[in-house]
Amino acid sequence: MRAVVFDRYTDLTGLELRDVAGPTPAPGEVVIEVAAAGLNPFDWHMYRGEPWIMRASEGWRVRSPRVVGADVAGTVTRVGEGVSRLAIGDRVFGSIGFGALAEQAVTDVRGLARIDDSVSALDAAATPMAGLTALQALRDAAAMAEGERVLVWGASGGVGHFAVQIARALGAGRVDAVASAERADFLLCLGADRVHDRSREVPASAGPYDVVIDTVGTQSVPQLRPLLAPGARVVTVGSLSRERLLGPATKLLSRTVAGAVHRVTTKGMFAAVRAADLDTLARWLSDGTIRPEIEQVYSFAQFADALATLERGHVRGKLVVEIGGDER
Template sequence: MKAITHARYGNTDTLTFDDIATPAPGDDQVVVAVDAAGLDMGVWHRMSGLPYLARTDSGLRRPRGSVLGSDFAGRVTAVGPAVVGVAIGDEVFGTADGTFAEHAITTPDRIAPRPRTLSAAEAASLPTSAVAALQALRDVAGVTANDRVLVIGASGGVGSYAVQIANALGAHVTGVASTPKLGHVRDLGAHDVIDYTRHDIDSTGETWDVVLDGGGNRPVRLLRRVLDEHGTLVFYGGEQGGRWTGGTGRWLRGLLLSPFVSQHLRVLASTVSRDALLDVTRLIDAGHIEGPVDRTFPLPDVPAAIDALRAGRIRGKAVIVP
C-alpha cells in the first residue's frame, strides 16, 4: 500500500511517499481502509521529534512508528480473532497507528461509528482536535451556561472546535486569532474576537471565567491578568517554547502556582477514547458543531500540508485524502 513514512526526525524533507506492506491485525486489533486522515500539530511534533521532551513518547533516537498520522475516518477491512463489537465493513472514525497510508492498525477502544451527517474528511478532522476541545472545556474547566470563555488559538484545529463547543455549552465566547482568520472565528460562532496582531488579550481590561491557552507563548502573569479572580486557565498548547520542553515550562509554573492562588491553573492531557468520540458524535448529531475543514491534500502532498499548517496557512483543519 502507499504510505508517508519517515525513518528519522527532521523537517518535511525527511518524509517519503513509499510502498509498504498492508498491515494485518493482531488478536485484538482492527485494520481500517483510510478514507481521510486528519492533520494536527501533534503530527509535526512526531515528525520533528521536537520538543525533545515529546520523544519519551515517540522514540528517543529515532521515531518508533514509521508511518505518520493518527486521526482517520474509514472502513474496517480486517479484525483479529479476539475483537468483539466491530465487524468488517463498519464505517468508523478515531485514531490509529500511521493513518497517512491506505490502511492502518487500531483497536476497538480507539474508534466509534462515523457520524452519519459528515463527509469522511469532516469526520477525520474530529478525533484529536474536537476531543481536546471538549475535554478542555467540559472536563477540565467545567464550563457552564453564561460563562465567559476566551479561546487563544481560536482559528486553529483545537480552537475551531473549542469555539463551537463553548457555544453549545451556552458560554459567551471570545476568540483570539490573526487578522485574516477573524471572519472564520466569527463564522464558527464567537461573540467577540481579538486580533492578536493588533492588540494583546489584556488591551480591553476585560476578564474571563475560563481561558483556553493554545496559541502563542504568553507569560503566566499575562494570562492570569485576564482571568477572573476564581476563573480557570487551561493550558493546552503553544509552539514557541524552545527545543527541549516546548511551552511546558509555563505549564509547570502554572501548576506549581495554582494551590497558592484563588484562580485554577490547569493543563490538558487529552485522550481519544471510544466514549469521547461518542460524546463528540452527540454534539454533531444535535447540530452543535461541524467539521471546519479548510483544505484537503492528496497523500503524496503530506509534506506540503504539514508545511502549510506550520506556516499558519490553514483555517481550522487540513485533511489528507489517500
C-alpha cells in the same frame, strides 16, 4: 499498500511515500481502509522527535519504520479476535497515534468510533485530536459550568475553533475569542459573541471570564489576570514555542509556577483518546452542533506540501489529506 514512512527522526526530507506490507489485526484491533487523514502539530512532533523530552516515551531512536499521522477516517475491512463493538463495513474515525497517512491502518478499537453516513470522511478526519482536546479542556480540565463566560485564545486554529463551538454546546453564557482580525467573521459564524484582535491588548472591560482556553501561550499570567473572574480557570492546551528540549511543556510549567504566585488557577492538559468522547463528537458532527473548518484538502501525493503548511503554522482550522475514494 502505500504509506508515508520515516525510519529515523527527521525533517520533511526524510519522509517517504512507499509500498509497505498491509497490516494484520491483533486481538482487539481492526484494519481500516483509510479515506482521509487529518493533520495536527502532534504529527510533526512525532517524526521530528521534538521536543526531545518526548523521546523518553517514544524511543531515543526509531527502531522500526513508522507511518505518519494520528487522525483517521475510513471503513473497517478486517476485525481481530474479540472485537464486537465494530464490524466490517462500519465507517469510523479516531486518533490512532501513528498510521493514518496510509491506504490501510490498524488500531485498537478503543481509539475509534462510528460515524454516520451523513458525515463526510474529510470532516470526520479533521475532528478527532482537536475535538477531543477542546472537549476535555472545557468539560474536564476547566470544569466549565453552564452559563459561565469563556475566552478562547488562539481561536481560529484546530483546537481553538472547536473550543468556540463546544463551549457553546456545553452551555456557556458567553464565548469570546482572540484571533487575527481577518478571521473574526469566520469565528462569529461559528458562535463566538465577540472576537478580539490578537494584535491588540484585550481590555479588562471585556471580561471577567470564568474560563480561558489558551492554544498559543503568548500571554503571561499577570497579563491574563485582569480579565479573570474570581475562581477563574486558565487551561493551556498548546504553545507556539518551538523550544527543542521541552517544547510546549515549557509554557505549561511556567504557567503553573506563575499561577501559584499570582493565585490564579492554571492547568495544562493533553487529550486522552476515549471512545465515549469520540462518540460525542460523532453525534455532534451528525447533528451539526460542530463543524470542522478545513483550510485545504491535499491529495495523497501532496502529503509533503500538506505537512510543510502544517509546520509553518497559523492554519485556519484544519488540513486534511484525502487518501481513498469515500466521496461522503
